[in-house]
Amino acid sequence: MRIIVPVKQVPNTTDVRIDPKTGTLIREGVESIVNPEDLNAVEEGLKLREAHGGEVIVVSMGPPQAEEALREVLAMGVDEAYLLTDKALAGADTLATAYSLSRAIRSIGEFDVVICGRQAIDGDTAQVGPQLAEFLKLPQITYVSKVDIEDGNVLAERLLEDGTEVVRAKLPALLTVTKEVNRPRYPTMGGIRAAHREKEIHSWGAEDFKAEPWRIGLDGSPTWVKKTFSPPPKAPGQALKGTPKEMGQELVRRLTEKNLI
Amino acid sequence: MGVVIVAEKCTGCKLCIASCPYAAIDMVGNVAVLNEKCTDCCACLESCNVEAIIFEGTRREREIDLSQFADVWVVAEQREAKLMRVTKELLGKGRELVEAKGERLCSVLIGSGVGHLAKELFEHGADVVHVAEAEELSSYRTGPYSKVLSELIIEHRPDVVLFGATTIGRDLAPRVANRIQTGLTADCTGLEIEADTGALLQTRPAFGGNIMATIVCPRSRPQMSTVRPGVMAMAERQAGRRGELVQKEVKLRRADLTTEIVKVIKGEKRHVNLEEAKVIVSGGRGLGGPENFKLVEELASLLGGEVGASRASVDSGWIDSSHQVGQTGKTVRPRLYIACGISGAIQHLAGMECSETIVSINKDADAPIHKIADFSIVADLHKVLPVLIEELKGVGKGSPSEG
Numbered sequence: 001m002r003i004i005v006p007v008k009q010v011p012n013t014t015d016v017r018i019d020p021k022t023g024t025l026i027r028e029g030v031e032s033i034v035n036p037e038d039l040n041a042v043e044e045g046l047k048l049r050e051a052h053g054g055e056v057i058v059v060s061m062g063p064p065q066a067e068e069a070l071r072e073v074l075a076m077g078v079d080e081a082y083l084l085t086d087k088a089l090a091g092a093d094t095l096a097t098a099y100s101l102s103r104a105i106r107s108i109g110e111f112d113v114v115i116c117g118r119q120a121i122d123g124d125t126a127q128v129g130p131q132l133a134e135f136l137k138l139p140q141i142t143y144v145s146k147v148d149i150e151d152g153n154v155l156a157e158r159l160l161e162d163g164t165e166v167v168r169a170k171l172p173a174l175l176t177v178t179k180e181v182n183r184p185r186y187p188t189m190g191g192i193r194a195a196h197r198e199k200e201i202h203s204w205g206a207e208d209f210k211a212e213p214w215r216i217g218l219d220g221s222p223t224w225v226k227k228t229f230s231p232p233p234k235a236p237g238q239a240l241k242g243t244p245k246e247m248g249q250e251l252v253r254r255l256t257e258k259n260l261i
Numbered sequence: 262m263g264v265v266i267v268a269e270k271c272t273g274c275k276l277c278i279a280s281c282p283y284a285a286i287d288m289v290g291n292v293a294v295l296n297e298k299c300t301d302c303c304a305c306l307e308s309c310n311v312e313a314i315i316f317e318g319t320r321r322e323r324e325i326d327l328s329q330f331a332d333v334w335v336v337a338e339q340r341e342a343k344l345m346r347v348t349k350e351l352l353g354k355g356r357e358l359v360e361a362k363g364e365r366l367c368s369v370l371i372g373s374g375v376g377h378l379a380k381e382l383f384e385h386g387a388d389v390v391h392v393a394e395a396e397e398l399s400s401y402r403t404g405p406y407s408k409v410l411s412e413l414i415i416e417h418r419p420d421v422v423l424f425g426a427t428t429i430g431r432d433l434a435p436r437v438a439n440r441i442q443t444g445l446t447a448d449c450t451g452l453e454i455e456a457d458t459g460a461l462l463q464t465r466p467a468f469g470g471n472i473m474a475t476i477v478c479p480r481s482r483p484q485m486s487t488v489r490p491g492v493m494a495m496a497e498r499q500a501g502r503r504g505e506l507v508q509k510e511v512k513l514r515r516a517d518l519t520t521e522i523v524k525v526i527k528g529e530k531r532h533v534n535l536e537e538a539k540v541i542v543s544g545g546r547g548l549g550g551p552e553n554f555k556l557v558e559e560l561a562s563l564l565g566g567e568v569g570a571s572r573a574s575v576d577s578g579w580i581d582s583s584h585q586v587g588q589t590g591k592t593v594r595p596r597l598y599i600a601c602g603i604s605g606a607i608q609h610l611a612g613m614e615c616s617e618t619i620v621s622i623n624k625d626a627d628a629p630i631h632k633i634a635d636f637s638i639v640a641d642l643h644k645v646l647p648v649l650i651e652e653l654k655g656v657g658k659g660s661p662s663e664g
Contacts, residue, residue, distance in 0.1 A: 125447035130435035139519035163527040222444030222481045237635045248648030
């Protein structure tokens with residue numbers, strides 16, 4: 001099987017803090033990590049390779065330093081890595097990103113399955129997977145928590161708000177997986193050595209994967225960011241006073257007043 | 262300039278015809294030819310295996326005339342022929358938007374045996390409802406739903422299309438936005454019309470809710486958003502309100518039906534529907550053990566609400582993860598959220614801080630949860646919860662009034 005996994009390097013948003021004085025993001029000292037659910041996608045690819053043979057190829061779009069993220073997944077056991085890096089790609093929204101990834105995947109060649117993480121923690125859009133599936137004309141199964149492949153079909157459990165759906169699609173297909181799908185492995189010492197000494201990261205500019213210049217980067221993006229701001233603070237609340245009994249009674253009175261109970 | 266089919270290379274395979282959302286490709290003899298419906302959307306480029314379809318020029322030559330697009334559309338979400346709450350929230354927000362624009366509020370209803378829901382859509386503010394019904398549409402599937410919706414959008418040219426940011430909306434919307442090559446903003450929590458331009462300002466949280474971003478879609482139409490459930494106020498029901506029903510003819514091919522639903526497993530144990538709940542009583546580490554969830558459950562049941570939980574209590578194995586509220590669990594916006602023994606880590610707050618009224622019960626006066634609460638009680642929850650339960654039983658309030 002040829003398994004393609006798109007991955008993204010993201011700032012670790014749990015480290016992101018707001019400067020209480022200026023109300024802006026403090027970006028200094030925020031480490032870059034491989035997007036967590038992309039690690040689940042890589043792990044699922046590696047498991048499929050172990051079960052069915054073949055190779056796992058990762059593709060990432062980002063600045064040159066995204067190479068670190070690719071080294072990390074190579075150390076997990078990924079076979080090949082492509083980094084799409086070009087100033088012309090900057091500012092891409094999800095559609096322009098999905099377009100660039102689709103061109104790169106077509107340039108890499110034939111494949112059986114594309115596995116994406118459900119969403120990236122910096123933007124939380126969950127849009128690149130389905131938009132990539134549309135560019136590649138593939139059936140998609142999103143929010144996947146379990147994957148089985150047999151007889152050229154994928155059978156996947158898809159998480160819904162109120163349960164799970166088991167969906168079948170013919171390969172090739174695109175899946176977006178959630179953190180429930182598996183527990184990503186840690187790189188081994190041998191893996192880390194191989195990732196740095198033996199494995200090469202193919203660095204591609206927009207021309208290398210035959211992207212139409214007007215469909216990439218900011219120019220190829222239908223959506224633009226107009227402004228960013230800090231979430232507004234909430235009006236101050238009231239602390240109830242008294243014994244537990246008095247406070248309980250007071251609360252019921254207040255909630256009844258507000259027609260909440 | 263624009264999309265060109267190189268006749269000498271065309272093998273007559275017809276793959277491009279299936280890929281075209283605008284029915285803009287005809288077969289003339291054994292060669293594909295573009296007709297006047299072509300919008301240079303380039304959807305066909307990827308379908309051609311012999312590179313007979315190319316795009317000439319370096320950028321879109323034809324600017325889209327934005328004035329051709331009007332009306333706000335709400336893509337209704339139904340599951341098992343029941344309308345989801347988020348649809349009524351979208352109709353509530355949609356009404357505000359059309360009043361600012363002076364246009365119509367329309368809804369799209371896709372399914373099988375769902376026509377009767379149109380009445381509910383009218384009563385919640387839809388002026389027009391487009392109904393697409395077919396056996397193949399009985400359960401949500403990406404292929405047939407995106408086909409039907411793309412066709413409707415291309416035919417009627419709405420200016421704005423809104424979806425619920427659910428596992429269905431977030432599967433469908435990106436696929437459709439790509440097919441018609443327009444912009445899509447995910448998981449919006451604020452929508453408004455810019456006064457001078459009439460543009461849709463789409464506001465959403467990013468970086469785990471640490472920052473808000475306002476997104477616009479200046480050059481293409483429709484402007485599409487998925488909207489977070491529980492954030493917008495629901496449209497009031499106006500009994501007997503009517504509108505115009507438009508039936509859509511559904512034509513699906515085998516190529517549109519690429520996935521098959523083998524089976525559906527409903528949530529384990531009791532059905533937990535936190536996103537739709539009007540009241541949520543949540544328990545955290547302060548409960549001290551799984552047995553104390555009984556107090557939380559009793560209070561929730563007296564209030565006609567659902568039981569929520571913090572990550573700490575789920576990770577301790579006290580309650581099933583389907584109850585978890587927060588960044589890694591559900592994002593909720595009930596009218597009333599009562600946090601019992603929850604300290605209020607930022608990840609938990611991210612999932613519940615949009616609740617209309619928040620009550621915190623925690624004996625730690627420094628617990629962050631108190632800072633965002635409308636009513637905070639610094640006391641032992643084991644003493645306070647029994648009082649609340651007793652009071653509510655005394656008042657005889659079984660469930661909150663229908664809001």
